[in-house]
Amino acid sequence: MMQWADSVQGIGMTSARTRDRLVDRLKNHGIRSSAVLEQIRNVPRHLFVDEALASRSYEDTALPIGHGQTISQPYVVAKMTEALLTDFAGDKVLEIGTGCGYQTAVLAPLVKEIYTVERIPELLRKAKQRLRQLDIYNVRFRLGDGWEGWPKYAPYDGIIVAAAATELPQKLLDQIAPGGRLVMPVGPSGAQELTMVLRRDDHFEQVSLGGVSFVPLVKGK
Numbered sequence: 455m456m457q458w459a460d461s462v463q464g465i466g467m468t469s470a471r472t473r474d475r476l477v478d479r480l481k482n483h484g485i486r487s488s489a490v491l492e493q494i495r496n497v498p499r500h501l502f503v504d505e506a507l508a509s510r511s512y513e514d515t516a517l518p519i520g521h522g523q524t525i526s527q528p529y530v531v532a533k534m535t536e537a538l539l540t541d542f543a544g545d546k547v548l549e550i551g552t553g554c555g556y557q558t559a560v561l562a563p564l565v566k567e568i569y570t571v572e573r574i575p576e577l578l579r580k581a582k583q584r585l586r587q588l589d590i591y592n593v594r595f596r597l598g599d600g601w602e603g604w605p606k607y608a609p610y611d612g613i614i615v616a617a618a619a620t621e622l623p624q625k626l627l628d629q630i631a632p633g634g635r636l637v638m639p640v641g642p643s644g645a646q647e648l649t650m651v652l653r654r655d656d657h658f659e660q661v662s663l664g665g666v667s668f669v670p671l672v673k674g675k
């Protein structure tokens with residue numbers, strides 16, 4: 455890890471102390487999972503943003519990653535990861551909206567397999583590269599439309615979606631394994647709710663986890 459930090463200008467901004475501050479902030483905002491907090495501390499977020507923004511990479515804020523997209527706010531990544539993994543019993547997670555791959559990197563050591571889908575080729579290509587650099591190998595990548603999920607490997611014990619839709623995508627609901635769950639922002643721009651859907655034996659249960667602000671889950675490829 456040190457060699458990554460060293461290669462970035464303004465090393466102070468990526469130091470252990472800077473990361474500790476971020477972790478403290480997330481704790482104060484109610485993140486409890488020590489595994490998740492540990493990952494926020496470990497994953498070099500500055501490698502997932504443009505060098506020009508590296509000095510801001512441990513602030514608890516979303517940042518642009520090009521193509522009109524953003525790297526999610528660390529608090530939201532932590533919150534979604536915690537929601538996904540609390541009482542989680544399973545191996546397979548589907549992620550929609552790879553973006554820069556930060557959420558993928560946070561999640562990767564905590565689950566057995568991740569299947570991740572992104573619609574913008576350049577973002578997917580770069581995400582793949584970064585995750586390899588970080589020696590993360592339990593991820594399969596797909597260029598495609600997240601509204602379709604990834605039927606080939608379904609069902610998934612967990613599904614995590616990093617872009618907002620006004621309704622729950624039926625095909626994603628269909629791809630949740632029994633006992634599994636989906637976490638995604640749902641609602642119109644300005645009034646999105648982070649939503650968790652639990653698949654029970656014969657019904658779906660829906661829980662709201664609070665207001666969020668995400669880029670839209672674009673329809674079609």
Ligand code: SAH
Pocket residue numbers: 523524525526531550551552553554555556557558571572573574577598599600601616617669670671672673674
């Ligand atoms: N997970 C990222 C955040 C990505 S932002 C992180 O860790 O920071 C949301 C991403 O969803 C963008 O990269 C966007 O291109 C992608 N996206 C939007 N609509 C999509 C769709 N229909 N299918 C797949 N990806 C989509």
